[in-house]
Amino acid sequence: MKQQITKILFILTFVLMGCSGSIRGVGDMGLVIERASGRIQVVETTNKTILGGVKGLGDLSHASAVYSRDGRYAYLFGRDGGLSKVDILTQTLVKRVIQGGNSIGGAISQDGTLVAVSNYTPGGVRVFDSTTLELVADIPAKGEDGELSKVVGLVDIPGQKFVFSLFDAGEIWIADLSEVAKPKITKFREIGEKPYDGLVTPDGRFYIAGLFGEDGLALLDLWNIEKGPRKILQDYGRGAKKLPVYKMPHLEGWAIAGGMAFLPAIGRHEILVVDTNSWEEKGRIPVHSQPVFAMGRPDGRQVWVNFAFPKNDTLQVIDVQSMKVVKSLKPGKGVMHMEFTPRGEHIWVSVRDGDRVEVYHTDSFTKLTELTVEKPSGIFFTSRAHRIGL
Amino acid sequence: MLRIFLLLIFALSFSNSTKSHAEELTSQRQAALIHMLKHDCGSCHGLTMKGGLGPPLTPDALAGKDMDILSDTVFYGLPERAMPPWEGMLSREEIVWLIKQLKKGIPQ
Structure with a gap:
């Protein structure tokens, strides 16, 4: 009798495992939005x-x-x-x-x-x-x-x-x-x-x-x-003509590093740098076009920036220490969003019009792979679960 | 005053030229315009044009609205209300064509 139960339990376990695949954690998982297909x-x-x-x-x-x-x-x-x-x-x-x-x-x-x-x-x-x-x-x-x-x-x-x-x-x-x-x-x-x-x-x-x-x-x-x-930062635009905004910037992904915050300037081709103690402006970094997201690598050493229509084919990387753009990449039209892996060795990039997500190494800037995703936009990894405000 | 003047000029200028030029939009350009409408205009007006930060652009919402005023809004923008001008990116003919598509309803 006991043997039979053990046998049944063994089979059941096996069947259940077969159903759900092998047991895994979720720490390295995430999702990509397919904006036009109602699918992730x-x-x-x-x-x-x-x-x-x-x-x-x-x-x-x-x-x-x-x-x-x-x-x-x-x-x-x-x-x-x-x-x-x-x-x-x-x-x-x-x-x-x-x-x-x-x-x-x-x-x-x-x-x-x-x-x-x-x-x-x-x-x-x-x-x-x-x-x-x-x-x-x-x-x-x-x-x-x-x-x-x-x-x-x-x-x-x-x-x-x-x-x-x-x-x-x-x-x-x-x-x-x-x-x-x-x-x-x-x-x-x-x-x-x-x-x-x-x-x-x-x-x-x-x-x-x-x-x-x-x-x-x-x-x-x-x-x-x-x-x-x-x-x-009330003075940041004084005297300069504001450019038309074809895409509202997002603040969610902002970058804080070394006592500084990096913010996309609305209607300007600039990233604003703010001292997070005094909240005074600490500098401005000229960039390719109007920034949408400025996202800090988890270690705070780099800030990655994408841009508004019609110049949304480009990504730029700012080195936080020198406050300079150190790399420009052209993944293709419609770079909508980026997400770092939890510790920042890679970045995943949505290229909407190319129907693909590209993965880059954040130190060498080498493209590691491409995944086919229909009209991708937001990328969200589970590491967000443990962060305030995300 | 200047605005009304400009409006008049443009109203006149495309009453002459719209028809002939609109028909010249290649199917490739039309596809590009629809793509832009959905994905770039859509970032404020919604992918399905039901509105977002910007107002809805559904056939219902646009019903009875004057073409010249709509076209001017797209061309010059409404700086107070976050609508950027599309002058330089879209021609008058393209704008009129797009508004006509919106009034008919964009296939999803």
């Missing part, structure tokens, strides 16, 4: 391969993703208001809800229990239970003018809080969800004209909103919120 490709960075696709995710233009704290589940925020939970280990769609009309990004709470989505329509933030995707809180972004505002720059900060900006109203709000049933909102009015994106420093202390409607950025010290936001 799950990838792994050790052998640099595609593990499989997950489809049926709706309009993924401008889609982004965050991860559960165990790295197994990706939450995808689609343009059509879809919130999808995907199991990247089995490459299956676990659940999908349409939570708004037009959304732009999301964040996951410090403890991983809440997923927040920022919406353009209806302007506001909705918060969901990360297990069930049930709506637990709805925060309409009604600005001082009484109108619903588009919400941008939503990030998580320590203490079950989310911070975001109101594009139309020019406000920054902090939503404290430590009591989910009773969200506490702190509002800062008149923070600047048309914040277009926001970010939080990796330590969760400073929230910064980029301003489209004026020069400069709004900075909020989250350890001392009673002081309110203040403007920084």
